[in-house]
Amino acid sequence: MALWRIRATVDDRPGFLAVLAASLALRSVNILSVQVHPTQSGAVDDFLVDAPDALSEADLLAAVVKGRGRNPWVRRAAADGLRDPHALLLTLATRLVEGEDLGAALAVLLGEVLVTRRSDPTGNGYSPRVLLLADPAGGILEVRRLEPPFTPAEYARAAALVELARAIRAGSGSPSPAQ
Structure with missing residues (x-):
């Protein structure tokens, strides 16, 4: 498993974050933490995830887009991202x-x-x-x-x-x- 940071804008309406989470779950991606940043264009959700080693940055970007995330950003994360x-x-x-x-x-x-x-x-x-x-x-x-x-x-x-x-x-x- 590998740690990644994912950031995407999601419509700030009931169920939209769940759609994104489900899209990640279908690829066996475990969300370890999430921070929500309210903005005028929606909620910018910042995730720390644990993903299978076989998944690439492109795979994660595709999962975010399929889950209705906009303006996705994905990067490898270090273990210090797990701190509270x-x-x-x-x-x-x-x-x-x-x-x-x-x-x-x-x-x-x-x-x-x-x-x-x-x-x-x-x-x-x-x-x-x-x-x-x-x-x-x-x-x-x-x-x-x-x-x-x-x-x-x-x-x-x-x-x-x-x-x-x-x-x-x-x-x-x-x-x-x-x-």
Whole structure:
């Protein structure tokens, strides 16, 4: 068996997630976890799955499309994807209190991203490929990711982590700014 991450948009109506889950089950794919990101175009469902070794990325993409998933994204996953998301957030909070770099914490939270610091003091915002967040050390943190696109929920999580870093910095002079 192999771990995969799958992300797809599903109509946010009763039964549509079940259709996608059934399509995966027909290929002996076991859903280990799911996160739902509400958006204007439907629910973006982010799955961690265990699939037979014989299944390829193309097989999983086909199963998602057959299950009425839109804009599918599929990638191999590492075992660390099995960690509890709530425990991960608490771990990141602890690391920030201990002085960990905010950019590194954002990378753990959001996956494969590039975090850069801009001196431009303006702009908070979200787009599918770029998050702009006010850096507690001044300026802007620019967070980029090619795939999968960011969701509004991911932007909210990143903004909350930055706010925590801002509160810690105001109280103790840490954490270190993004590099």
